[in-house]
Structure formats: C-alpha cells, structure tokens
Amino acid sequence: MQRSNTGGGALLAGLLLGALIGAAAGIWKAPRSGRETRSWILRGGRDAYANVGKAITGEPVADALAEGKSIAQQRQASLSRQ
Numbered sequence: 001m002q003r004s005n006t007g008g009g010a011l012l013a014g015l016l017l018g019a020l021i022g023a024a025a026g027i028w029k030a031p032r033s034g035r036e037t038r039s040w041i042l043r044g045g046r047d048a049y050a051n052v053g054k055a056i057t058g059e060p061v062a063d064a065l066a067e068g069k070s071i072a073q074q075r076q077a078s079l080s081r082q
Helices: 007-028 034-057 059-081
Strands: none
Touching: none
16 A cells, blocks of 8 residues: 655645734734833743743752752761671
8 A cells, every 4th residue: 555645745734824814813912012022021931031030049949958968968978887
C-alpha cells in the first residue's frame, strides 16, 4: 500500500490560515490601540522580571540556601569522622 504525503502540507496551510485569521480578529477586536497594548505588554514584562528577581533574592531563598549549606557541612563533618 502506498501512503500519500499531502497531509503535512494541508496541516501547515491550515495552521497558517488559522493564525492569520486569529491575528486579524485580535487586531479588529482589540480594546486598546496598538501603542497602548505594547505599553501594557512591556509593563507586564517588567513587573514579571522584577517579581522573579525579588523571589530569587528574597529571604525564603536565602534561608533555604543557608539551611542547605548547614546540612551539607554537618554531613561532610560526619563523613570525615568515619
């Protein structure tokens, strides 16, 4: 039996057409102007970046690192005694 290889092209064409229709509908129904939307997206990205930075350098992370170091030192000390 011979297989046809036309499914991939049709799938790609359908995905591209769907993306174009979705983009057009999004632009047409957008509640803000393009400038306002870009500004909103940039603000959201900056806020997310700042929140990730706070989470990484925050006290819970520092406490967890200190606890991990303490446990590692205790284990190393107990292993060197053996």
